[in-house]
Amino acid sequence: xxxxxxxxxxxxKRGQDLFVLTAAAxxxxxxxxxxxxxxxxxxxxxxxxxxxxxxxxNVTYTLTCADPASIxxxxxxxFNIFPAAKALTVNMIGEAGQSSHEVLRxxxxxxxxxxx
Numbered sequence: 142x143x144x145x146x147x148x149x150x151x152x153x154k155r156g157q158d159l160f161v162l163t164a165a166a167x168x169x170x171x172x173x174x175x176x177x178x179x180x181x182x183x184x185x186x187x188x189x190x191x192x193x194x195x196x197x198x199n200v201t202y203t204l205t206c207a208d209p210a211s212i213x214x215x216x217x218x219x220f221n222i223f224p225a226a227k228a229l230t231v232n233m234i235g236e237a238g239q240s241s242h243e244v245l246r247x248x249x250x251x252x253x254x255x256x257x
Contacts, residue, residue, distance in 0.1 A: 146177060146196065149177075149196075149198060149223075150177065150198075152222055152223075153173070153198055153200045154173040154175055154200070155173075156170045156173050156200070156204075157170050158222065159217065159218055159222060160215050160216065160217050160218065161215065161216040161217075161218060162204075162215055163211055163212045163213055163214065165208060166206045166207065166208050166209055166211045167206055167207030167208055168204045168205065168206040168207075168209075168212070169204065169205050169206075170203075171203040171204060172201075172202070172203040173200055173201070173202050173203075174200065174201040174203075175198070175200050176198070176199045177196055177197070177198050178196065178198075178199070209235060209236070212253055213252065213253060213254050214250050214251065214252050214253065214254075215231075215251045215253065216249060216250050217229060217244055217249040217250070217251070218249075220246045220249050226246065227245070227246050228244065228245050228246065229243070229244045230243055230244075231243075231244055231251060
C-alpha cells in the first residue's frame with residue numbers, strides 16, 4: 142500500500158500531466174504541495190459496511206500565468222492517469238477571487254468562461 146501511495150504522490154505532483162490549460166495563457170507550474178488522508182483518518186467515526194481501500198489526496202498547485210484571462214477551459218487528463226477516480230473538487234484562487242468546481246469523469250473539461 143505504501144508503494145501505491147508513493148506512486149500516486151509522484152504522479153499528482155506532475156500537474157502539467159494531469160491538467161491542460163490554454164497554451165495562450167502561458168502558464169507555468171511553480172509548486173505542488175501534497176497531502177494524503179486514509180479512509181480511517183477521513184472518517185474517524187465508525188461506519189457500517191466493509192472496509193474500503195480508499196485514500197483522499199489533496200494537492201495544491203501554484204501556477205504563474207502570463208495571461209490568465211485567456212484560460213477558457215481546463216482539460217483534466219487526471220481521469221486517464223487515475224482510472225478509478227470519479228470526480229475532482231477544484232478550488233481556484235486568482236485575481237478575480239476564489240471559486241470551487243466539481244469535475245466529473247464523464248465531463249473532464251472545466252469551462253471557466255461559463256457563467257461569467
